[in-house]
Amino acid sequence: MTKTRQDLIQHIERAEQLYAANLYSHLSSHITTVQEHFEQLNETDYARFYRIVMLYICAFEDLNMPVMESYLEALESLNEVQASDYELLCSHYQHCQESVYKKAVVAFPYNDTLHLHYALKLKHEKRFTDAILILKYILECYPALTEVRFLLHEVQSEYLQILCDTDEAADYKAILGLASATHNLDILKGLQLDDQLDQESQSLVHIQLALWNNKSAEIAKLWKNEWKLLDLTPSTRYLLADYAKTFMRYDLVAQMLRAPKTPDFPEENFKNFEQYKAYMQGLADSGWQLAQHHYLLVGNSAYYHTGNEKIFNICVTQGLAQNPNNPLLLVLKAHYFYAKEDYNQTGAAYHEAFKNGLRLSEYLFYLLEVNNRIKNWQGILNIVEQFHKGQTPTLKTLFFQAQALVNLQQHDAALKVINEALQDFPHPMHSYAPWLYSMRMDYHKKNQNYTAFLEDLNEEIYFYKIGDNDYCQTINSGVEALLEKGDYQECYKYAIYNHEQDKLYPHLYPVLHWLCFYDFLITKPDYLEDVTTADLVETPTSFIDYRNNGFLHWILGDNKSGANALYEASKLASNTTYYLKLALECANEGYDDSQSLQLSKTIKNQFPEIRDWHLDLNYAELLKKEKHYTAAYNAYWDLIQSYLEASFFGFPKDEYNLLARALKECALGMENKSEYHKYNAMLLSKDQPNKNLLKEQQTYADQHYKDDLFLRHNLLESNSLLDIEMTEAEKDELLQIKSLITASYFV
Secondary structure (H helix, E strand, O other): OOOOHHHHHHHHHHHHHHHHOOOHHHHHHHHHHHHHOHHHOOHHHHHHHHHHHHHHHHHHOOOOHHHHHHHHHHHHHOOOOOHHHHHHHHOOOOOOOHHHHHHHHHHOOOOHHHHHHHHHHHHHOOOHHHHHHHHHHHHHHOOOOHHHHHHHHHHHHHHHHHHHHOOOOOOHHHHHHHHHHHOOHHHHHHHOOOOOOOHHHHHHHHHHHHHHHOOHHHHHHHHHHOHHHOOOOHHHHHHHHHHHHHOOOHHHHHHHOOOOOOOOOOOOOOOOHHHHHHHHHHHHHOOHHHHHHHHHHHHHHHHHHHOOHHHHHHHHHHHHHHOOOOHHHHHHHHHHHHHOOOHHHHHHHHHHHHHOOOOHHHHHHHHHHHHHHOOOHHHHHHHHHHHHHHOOOOHHHHHHHHHHHHHOOOHHHHHHHHHHHHHHOOOOOOOOHHHHHHHHHHHHHHOOOHHHHHHHHHHHHOOOOOOOHHHHHHHHHHHHHHHHHOOHHHHHHHHHHHHHOOOOOHHHHHHHHHHHHHOOOOOOOOOOOOOOHHHOOOOOOOHHHHHHHHHHHHHHOOHHHHHHHHHHHHHHOOOHHHHHHHHHHHHHHOOOHHHHHHHHHHHHHHOHHHOOHHHHHHHHHHHHHOOOHHHHHHHHHHHHHHOHHHHHHOOOOOOOOHHHHHHHHHHHHHOOHHHHHHHHHHHHOOOOOOHHHHHHHHHHHHHHOOOOHHHHHHHHHHHHHOOOOOOHHHHHHHHHHHHHHHHHHOO
16 A cells, blocks of 8 residues: 555654654554655655664664664765764664764764763773773863763773783873872872872872871861972862862862963864864863862852852852853852842752753752742752652652641651651761651650650750750750650759750740749759749740740749630640640649639530549539539539549548538539438448538438438437437437327337
8 A cells, every 4th residue: 555755754753652652562563664665755754764763773673783873874964963863873882883983072072972972982992091081071061970070980990900900111190190080099109109200299199198098187287287388289289179178178278279270272173083082182181170170169168168259259250251051160159149048049040050960969959958948848849759750869858858748737748758767768977867856856746745755856866966056955845845744853854954054945944943843852953043023024925925924923923824824825835735734733723713613614625635533523623612513513423424443442431532522512502402411321321420420410400301300310319329419409309309209100
């Protein structure tokens, strides 16, 4: 069946779609169809078809390099060849002809991928000097390509080993250069004894060995006392400046570096590979990258150490004038705007750095810091998600993710991230681990899980030196947690420790004073000044204001104001019920029954889950005191039914039984005669009843049961049998009742 050109174009388009979707097995039928009717295509369609065939061969068939090269030549003849076409062949560096690389890099002199593949081929063929040249050239153009820097180190190390292992005499300068570049201490030690070394080379060897065998403080002394007086090569000075930067000794960087030389650029005029190779060598030797690196080091010194904005601006301006696309200088520029809190310019500089070679991971890290500063929590989550798609999660990304989730009130999701970070990652001393522990402590505190809180507190302080600011700050958070836990002895230990270090937060001093006032086991230190009304916050607005005022009023004896302040604090606290119970206790100590009753009702109605025996008993007692007898009677019965064990085994079974007496008193107040007699009889139901209760029952019977002769007789008879002192009237009354009963019932 004959195919039209349009039919074939559709087959090509479908083949491109299948390749993009990684559905390689369906490609061949479309390609075969086009090949069978190839004559229907126009010359303008050829390049598109050749390209999809090349992609298909690389992805699905055994590599046939001659065929691939023939398609590439066809594209070249059509003047349609693209960098990606060369990249496809050059990626197979063990099979691709060198002539292809030479054409490719001349055609696309700033394509880092093509140059990297060429360097790999040269390394594979042991042509180390050419490979090193290519890699140095790439780094001149793209100084942020870390993977190229790693490959350069690998090539230099392999070449150095070959030079050292050969029986032939090797150039000592080449060996010294390679040993310095790869930090090969063994070979550098050997070079110390080489009498071919000139003075500058000897200094370089000596300094390098000192750098790797001494502490940074010792290196700083050597610089000040010895090395700064020597005539050092620029490479040696850069070595020292890089070392100082690594240890954040930016005070030394500016001393180690002189003004950078102006780069000597080669002419960008080449037509063949030999001319291009000369251009690469000229650019690698021009000092272009060293000049940029110089500005970067001094600029960082000005930014991090001296704060000299003039020097900083000179470094950024002149460095970017050398190379406006240097991503590291663009990052330094972003740091400047970040310090100025100009976050739009900061973001723009980071974007520009990323466009010019800054690694994605570093770019995203910087964006995390910017979004954190502007509190764009959703933006942080989006950045972390993007990072985790292509990179392994890190402690830093998980920290920012957890922090964003906390600020978006997604606490349970944040806890999962925190747990992952603290369980699955190493935690060096200088890491995000203590901050993650701190976030998890906040979670536990909100959920009143104080045991877990204190476990994490002990984990966090492990990262700090005992007594330093971070250590004491964490101890301060423990003071509040232990207070709300009710462990006042331990809370006092934390608070007094920080007080003695002069690092107890000012807002925790009322807590310390209250602990000394409230817990009789704690003695107030003599050096702790007494509180006065001057310590009160006149216009409280925050939880801390109300809590502290509550404690201070309590200490000063104003329990009503103290209870009111603690009640207001409970409304703003994460542990509302703790401060409500404290308010109730403060009111109880002030004997303000009305205030105590109102607080008890609030607890009972709004927070029934925290009810316990003591709270419910206190509530019933308050109702009785306020003469709400019916409510009190019901509250006592609810108490008995809710806490059976405490009710039946917590009190003596005699006339002093608290619950029976309370129910009797409520019945009396309710004027419920049958209930009153029931509970009074319960209290009298023993061989030796209480004399006072017996007299009380007698009086009540005389008033309300005058016609009940047997009741009155039994009560008076009990008095006589128990030798309770009786009046003459009571004795006469007993005789009269006996006579009436005999006459009425026993005649």
